[in-house]
Amino acid sequence: MQLRPELLPPRIPAARLAELADAITAIEDRLERGEDATTLIEAFNADTDTDTGYGEYDFRGYHSAQTLEEFAREAARPSFPKVPDITRDELVEIAERIVAVDPDTDFYVHLFETNTVRPAAVSVFYHPPEHLQHASVAELVDFILSYRPIAL
Known part of the structure; x- marks a missing residue:
């Protein structure tokens, strides 16, 4: 993509x-x-x-x-590259670049973390929950996107 x-x-x-x-x-x-x-x-x-x-x-x-x-x-590079209209497919592509260790991985990690609400979202790619041990990158992105913070 x-x-x-x-x-x-x-x-x-x-x-x-x-x-x-x-x-x-x-x-x-x-x-x-x-x-x-x-x-x-x-x-x-x-x-x-x-x-x-x-x-x-x-x-x-x-x-x-x-x-x-x-x-x-x-x-x-910009501190917090927030993109308000980022799509799931774009996040999947960014995640693919992260796990492939793209030369710009540090940028993509920062971009992914800035545009998702799950704390330490990128860590899911390296340490997925047990039920997602063999999940695809797209499935892991869906898991990350399913996170909903609790309002206090």
């Missing part, structure tokens, strides 16, 4: 990725020297327009989960 443009990861120019990588490296270097990086981190968060914002921990520990380029790409 072809996804519409708003469901595809935005293409980030190489110059922008390099700029963000330089900023990440500058913050990381300052932290490694034991210096205060608060101003640089605040500027980085303002520049990337992240809703949650990155903290010292993110700059100190990103190496354990991703490369510098992956961190820069993550920071360059």
